[in-house]
Amino acid sequence: xxxxxxxxxxxxxxxxxxxxxxxxxxxxxxxxxxxxxxxxxxxxxxxxxxxxxxxxxxxxxxxxxxxxxxxxxxxxxxxxxxxxxxxxxxxxxxxxxxxxxxxxxxxxxxxxxxxxxxxxxxxxxxxxxxxxxxx
Amino acid sequence: xxxxxxxxxxxxxxxxxxxxxxxxxxxxxxxxxxxxxxxxxxxxxxxxxxxxxxxxxxxxxxxxxxxxxxxxxxxxxxxxxxxxxxxxxxxxxxxxxxxxxxxxxxxxxxxxxxxxxxxxxxxxxxxxxxxxxxxx
Numbered sequence: 718x719x720x721x722x723x724x725x726x727x728x729x730x731x732x733x734x735x736x737x738x739x740x741x742x743x744x745x746x747x748x749x750x751x752x753x754x755x756x757x758x759x760x761x762x763x764x765x766x767x768x769x770x771x772x773x774x775x776x777x778x779x780x781x782x783x784x785x786x787x788x789x790x791x792x793x794x795x796x797x798x799x800x801x802x803x804x805x806x807x808x809x810x811x812x813x814x815x816x817x818x819x820x821x822x823x824x825x826x827x828x829x830x831x832x833x834x835x836x837x838x839x840x841x842x843x844x845x846x847x848x849x850x851x852x
Numbered sequence: 853x854x855x856x857x858x859x860x861x862x863x864x865x866x867x868x869x870x871x872x873x874x875x876x877x878x879x880x881x882x883x884x885x886x887x888x889x890x891x892x893x894x895x896x897x898x899x900x901x902x903x904x905x906x907x908x909x910x911x912x913x914x915x916x917x918x919x920x921x922x923x924x925x926x927x928x929x930x931x932x933x934x935x936x937x938x939x940x941x942x943x944x945x946x947x948x949x950x951x952x953x954x955x956x957x958x959x960x961x962x963x964x965x966x967x968x969x970x971x972x973x974x975x976x977x978x979x980x981x982x983x984x985x986x987x988x
Contacts, residue, residue, distance in 0.1 A: 785976075789976060789977070789978050790978075792978040792979075793978045793979070796978070796979070819963075823959055823963075826947070826955070826959055827955055827956060827959070832947075832948040832949070833948075835947050835948065835955065836944055836945075836947045836948045836982070837979065837982070839943075839944060839947040839955075839958065839959045839962050839981075840944055840962065840979040840980055840981050840982045841978070841979060842959065842962075842963060843940070843959075843962045843963045843965075843966035843967075843980045843981065844966065844976065844977055844978045844979055844980055846963055846966060846967055847966050847967065847969070847970045847974075847976035847977065847980060848976050850970050850976055851976055
């Protein structure tokens with residue numbers, strides 16, 4: 718059983734919260750308050766892409782009856798803002814899905830502007846590679 | 853932490869792991885110390901190259917390290933998992949302060965440490981390098 722990610726969930730939640738905070742800036746400006754810096758638009762797209770990728774892996778894990786992989790990926794998604802309900806891509810073999818997802822998350826990490834996001838995505842990529850041993 | 857400091861911190865962890873796997877390899881009838889030794893040497897050499905590219909000469913590693921030599925395979929497994937956790941944490945810290953090729957290296961170091969940990973029977977985790985098993 719996987720335990721002990723509480724602190725990280727907070728960190729990932731902060732990444733997601735910062736992304737969501739961007740939509741409030743216009744309203745904040747109207748009050749005369751200077752808003753906190755918005756996250757990079759590219760990082761917002763990267764995070765959304767990662768959530769879609771992980772949602773696809775979760776679907777593959779659930780379809781192929783791999784509860785351990787599903788639990789691990791669900792924890793990653795929880796830290797990054799939740800599953801993408803719109804993910805409807807075809808479900809590949811789980812080993813392939815995990816390797817592809819690790820590559821995509823790594824690619825998002827390499828382009829990330831935020832150090833926090835880069836670090837979380839690098840770690841998530843490594844976690845997906847570890848999860849191949851469970852598939 | 854500067855990028856050079858983070859590279860040197862990762863290098864120090866890798867040098868310690870190389871030395872420790874050398875000790876384990878001489879005492880265990882198991883292929884994993886040799887595999888991990890080779891993989892860690894690659895990490896160490898990559899880090900030395902990255903520091904060299906920055907024009908930095910890192911301090912020489914100590915001649916030896918304090919080590920309670922494992923008395924059995926279970927103890928060796930725990931030691932190896934701890935080594936790889938330390939390497940993964942150093943690599944995760946390196947990711948934060950790098951970009952481009954140096955970040956690519958940091959990600960590779962983190963991935964390799966995570967895979968070596970699993971090879972030593974560590975449980976896969978959602979965020980290696982960021983989440984201690986005994987944390988929250």
